[in-house]
Amino acid sequence: MDVDEANAKSVVDVTVADRSDVDSEDHGKVAIPLSMKILSVIVVSMIGFGGHWSSGVTGALKSILKKELGINNKQYAVLDSSENFIKTTLILFSGALTDRYGGANTMLWGNALFSAGAILVAAATTIRNYKFMIFGIVIQAFGDVATQVAQYKIFSSWFPPSSGFASTLAFELAIGKIGSFAGQSTANVITKNLGDFSWAYWMSVFMNLFTNVATLFFWWFTRWCEKRYAGTRDPATGEKLTENNNKLELTKVLRLPWSFWLVCLFSLFQTSTASVFASNGTELAEQRFNISAVQAGWYSAMSKYLGFFFVPLVGIFIDILGHRLTVMLICGLGMLLSMCLAMWGPSVAGTAASFGIYAVASSFGPTVIIDSIRTSMWFQEVFGSAYAIKIAINNSMTIIVSVIAGVIQDRDDDSYDNVIILYVVLAAGSVVVGTLMIALSYASDIIGLLQWSRRRRVQNGDIINAAKEAFETNEHATWNRRLSLINFSAVIALILGAWVAYFWGVGTGNNY
Numbered sequence: 001m002d003v004d005e006a007n008a009k010s011v012v013d014v015t016v017a018d019r020s021d022v023d024s025e026d027h028g029k030v031a032i033p034l035s036m037k038i039l040s041v042i043v044v045s046m047i048g049f050g051g052h053w054s055s056g057v058t059g060a061l062k063s064i065l066k067k068e069l070g071i072n073n074k075q076y077a078v079l080d081s082s083e084n085f086i087k088t089t090l091i092l093f094s095g096a097l098t099d100r101y102g103g104a105n106t107m108l109w110g111n112a113l114f115s116a117g118a119i120l121v122a123a124a125t126t127i128r129n130y131k132f133m134i135f136g137i138v139i140q141a142f143g144d145v146a147t148q149v150a151q152y153k154i155f156s157s158w159f160p161p162s163s164g165f166a167s168t169l170a171f172e173l174a175i176g177k178i179g180s181f182a183g184q185s186t187a188n189v190i191t192k193n194l195g196d197f198s199w200a201y202w203m204s205v206f207m208n209l210f211t212n213v214a215t216l217f218f219w220w221f222t223r224w225c226e227k228r229y230a231g232t233r234d235p236a237t238g239e240k241l242t243e244n245n246n247k248l249e250l251t252k253v254l255r256l257p258w259s260f261w262l263v264c265l266f267s268l269f270q271t272s273t274a275s276v277f278a279s280n281g282t283e284l285a286e287q288r289f290n291i292s293a294v295q296a297g298w299y300s301a302m303s304k305y306l307g308f309f310f311v312p313l314v315g316i317f318i319d320i321l322g323h324r325l326t327v328m329l330i331c332g333l334g335m336l337l338s339m340c341l342a343m344w345g346p347s348v349a350g351t352a353a354s355f356g357i358y359a360v361a362s363s364f365g366p367t368v369i370i371d372s373i374r375t376s377m378w379f380q381e382v383f384g385s386a387y388a389i390k391i392a393i394n395n396s397m398t399i400i401v402s403v404i405a406g407v408i409q410d411r412d413d414d415s416y417d418n419v420i421i422l423y424v425v426l427a428a429g430s431v432v433v434g435t436l437m438i439a440l441s442y443a444s445d446i447i448g449l450l451q452w453s454r455r456r457r458v459q460n461g462d463i464i465n466a467a468k469e470a471f472e473t474n475e476h477a478t479w480n481r482r483l484s485l486i487n488f489s490a491v492i493a494l495i496l497g498a499w500v501a502y503f504w505g506v507g508t509g510n511n512y
Contacts, residue, residue, distance in 0.1 A: 095388025110146025170315025334361025
């Protein structure tokens, strides 16, 4: 028996053993009622609402922060980059630990840390201490690292692809958009009416205390459900969905299919474009529209978050009809058009049109990317690690782009006229990758299944299982594993590059 045959037998033996274990664990239990699943989605979405509220505050107060704390663009960038740096450093460990111990457990301590950081940040703004604020943001980032992965890990264990995962994911993202809109749009209003911008941060503290109560309830709720109900299976493949594992499944993380890595490459361009544009929307609106920070905050918030009503429709569409690759390409094209208008239409009308198109295009991105990551995977039990890889890629790219953008903007006297060309290049990259994926979908079911509807996926579950087995055992199995390992190594290299860029930016002040 050669090495590949031994690996194939090992994979089959482990799969059979795992299925026997979970069948014995579920003996005598009934399936999870839909009402319990809906309740879990509502509670997790409530938890996310508070976190998203906090995320919208700092971007909205960029001008006020620079004025009140006496800092420049370079120092402000350290605030934003410090959070991304912590997430980039720890997110891969967080993903592996979430897979091992479960989303509910991870989210419990993650939200506690996040709230502690929020209190420190609010205190720092009250006493106008820039360095203390950085410390608070770092603590907050530790908690955010845990909660980011945990929320979607929970959804992946309750809902299979094309069977509610995209819809529930979209619902949570829509609620999150409402929370971010509330946080960003009211930050300047609270500052103006209460006379101190620190009150905007204290309001975030109150919201985070609410999320801790909801998290504690959800932790108890999941324990209660585990004792009474059997786990969920994928109706197409028969795979048992799990929230936690008996051990760390690192070898499965290193065997992710090439379709997963292409989705991550698309996200590298699209999400970094959306992130850098969103974080500076308020200041861009101030300059282009020649309006106050309060008015600019409303305009910026509307461009980023008013698409909340559209997000659930995207999720339902993907769950029922599929066409994930098509949706990604449409998202990339919309982002490219928006950035082109911001670059070559710097008038009030051109910038307004850019904001409007961005509001629609950015609504497609998160749902289709996260759902495509889940759908492309062979093993659901390592979804936390896979999603953590996606976050690591996005945060690393954001740090690197921030350094480049900081150099461009500070040389351009704080103007956005030239730095936006960087946005255009990133958006164009997402269009190129989106086009490539659609072309490849006609040649291989490994990526073609991302286009399948619910009905087609359920009918062709045997094709998915056969593709999985072939990927692991056929003559290309060794090449597949090597390719996945090369891609994972590239992620590590990107993270290290982001570290270098971060410390260089802090040392020289060349941040965004």
